[in-house]
Amino acid sequence: MSKEHATREENYAQWYNDIVIKADLAENSAVRGCMVIKPYGFAIWEKMQAALDKMFKDTGHVNAYFPMFIPKSFLSKEAAHVEGFAKECAVITHYRLKNDPQGNGVVVDPEARLEEELIVRPTSETIIWNTYKGWIQSYRDLPILVNQWANVVRWEMRTRLFLRTAEFLWQEGHTAHASKEEAEEEARRMLDVYTDFAENYMAMPVLRGVKTENERFAGAEDTYCIEAMMQDGKALQAGTSHFLGQNFARAFDVKFTSREGRQELVWATSWGVSTRLMGALVMTHSDDKGLVIPPKLAPFQVVIVPIYKSEAEFEAVCTSGKKIKSALENVGIRVKLDDRDTHKPGYKFAEHEFRGVPLRIAIGPRDLENGTVEVARRDTLEKFSFQQTDLATKLQHLLDQIQENLFTKALQFRETHTFKADTLEEFTRILDEQGGFVYAHWDGTVETEQKIKEMTKATIRCIPLNNPMEQGNCILTGKPSSQRVVFARAY
RNA sequence: CGGGAUGUGGCUCAGCCCGGUUAGAGUGCUCGUCUGGGGGGCGAGAGGUCGCGGGUUCAAAUCCCGCCAUCCCGACCA
Numbered sequence: 001m002s003k004e005h006a007t008r009e010e011n012y013a014q015w016y017n018d019i020v021i022k023a024d025l026a027e028n029s030a031v032r033g034c035m036v037i038k039p040y041g042f043a044i045w046e047k048m049q050a051a052l053d054k055m056f057k058d059t060g061h062v063n064a065y066f067p068m069f070i071p072k073s074f075l076s077k078e079a080a081h082v083e084g085f086a087k088e089c090a091v092i093t094h095y096r097l098k099n100d101p102q103g104n105g106v107v108v109d110p111e112a113r114l115e116e117e118l119i120v121r122p123t124s125e126t127i128i129w130n131t132y133k134g135w136i137q138s139y140r141d142l143p144i145l146v147n148q149w150a151n152v153v154r155w156e157m158r159t160r161l162f163l164r165t166a167e168f169l170w171q172e173g174h175t176a177h178a179s180k181e182e183a184e185e186e187a188r189r190m191l192d193v194y195t196d197f198a199e200n201y202m203a204m205p206v207l208r209g210v211k212t213e214n215e216r217f218a219g220a221e222d223t224y225c226i227e228a229m230m231q232d233g234k235a236l237q238a239g240t241s242h243f244l245g246q247n248f249a250r251a252f253d254v255k256f257t258s259r260e261g262r263q264e265l266v267w268a269t270s271w272g273v274s275t276r277l278m279g280a281l282v283m284t285h286s287d288d289k290g291l292v293i294p295p296k297l298a299p300f301q302v303v304i305v306p307i308y309k310s311e312a313e314f315e316a317v318c319t320s321g322k323k324i325k326s327a328l329e330n331v332g333i334r335v336k337l338d339d340r341d342t343h344k345p346g347y348k349f350a351e352h353e354f355r356g357v358p359l360r361i362a363i364g365p366r367d368l369e370n371g372t373v374e375v376a377r378r379d380t381l382e383k384f385s386f387q388q389t390d391l392a393t394k395l396q397h398l399l400d401q402i403q404e405n406l407f408t409k410a411l412q413f414r415e416t417h418t419f420k421a422d423t424l425e426e427f428t429r430i431l432d433e434q435g436g437f438v439y440a441h442w443d444g445t446v447e448t449e450q451k452i453k454e455m456t457k458a459t460i461r462c463i464p465l466n467n468p469m470e471q472g473n474c475i476l477t478g479k480p481s482s483q484r485v486v487f488a489r490a491y
Numbered sequence: 492c493g494g495g496a497u498g499u500g501g502c503u504c505a506g507c508c509c510g511g512u513u514a515g516a517g518u519g520c521u522c523g524u525c526u527g528g529g530g531g532g533c534g535a536g537a538g539g540u541c542g543c544g545g546g547u548u549c550a551a552a553u554c555c556c557g558c559c560a561u562c563c564c565g566a567c568c569a
Contacts, residue, residue: 152569163569273569344527366528
């Protein structure tokens, strides 16, 4: 690990990149646009997965798995959907290689062309609705509440670790319902689940809302979203939940016999969050000293660093460290005893700090004499000397405080970077000078939204749920508007 | 796909304009030693087809031509 890394002030994009790479979360791979998620980064993702998976199960969902290849013809069945994804699909045309007659390794065997080309899934609505057709005959077969954890591919031109990669990991829920109301309720319920996860696990406050037509998922009637604010004032869409209406049922002819004996089209939802959340996590809490991970998602919540000179001291300090470790583990705290003899304490301090471990315990000969430990908080960088008695309780309490403090700090940041603008000049000035969310009136048209985007690079992140009605005039056209919508520059 | 740049030990880069010792530095790595409460000191050592191909020249990392790759800025996107 290098000592040098950028600060947020110097170069925000570089700062982000340095943290991802130097905290060992991920690195670029030999495949353009694709990343390697390293063990430490993956451990955080696994924590996210575990929490989300439980929440999905608790709301009645089950996991399943669908193929990563989709027949080309499926993708074109829903017009808006193709339109949305066509430009970034990877296509499989052949199924065999052969030795190059010229001796240059292997080449694609031209004899082995697929009759129907396959698309590497950019999302799975089509293959899933094709499958659901076979699963659904009667209202008794509904609802279907399925989630899958999978990889998807969207061939992006410009990529950034976690935020936008050609391949990424995510979960996608796909549900089928007998009524519109039930499907709408499902879409909202999952938005609640995402909100709960973002705020209570990631300690990341989110704005909940509906997307405008412009930003809506291709094939959806309504797209709900949670929007977070990063430390550079830009918005990041952290999760989406779609009410798909009967669009996919119609495209794939999925009907059911209702209680009344009528043939009706099935109602659908889909919802997902991706490894992009890792990027959100980094940009919400981390500081110029590196990554900061909220305790609930930290692979290790506490790291114990032994301080010693002699072999005998090493033994004594480690014995004590092991005792503390098991005492903490008994109350459910995840602990790592860093007893590597190949690195110095100072190095370990810096390393764990950069990797965002919430609490560090240092224990040395002096502590053994006094029955104390030194405890350092990653979020505030405070240090305390604690008596070892009741240490587990004290640390548990500290971890709770850290979790809460991170959320509060992030919320305060968002609040101090949220503005109202009533004129285009004011709007532009706010975006240029401080960034953040800007509540402004908009005439409700796609054209106006696009014009504002061209002029200011800001998009409508969402129309907040439970948005207060307020008469006003569109900042661009001056036409009447009944509510403010949230604009921001976004990732 | 437009505009700009860069390819030199694992990593970050200097050297290139103005061709000429054995191609350097920092960091990382290995060994030894003194060390150890915030990224250690000293000593020794390993590690390079200078992106690839061609050309000019007595001589090319350096000049010329072609190719490839990567990065940054724009349009698209979770």
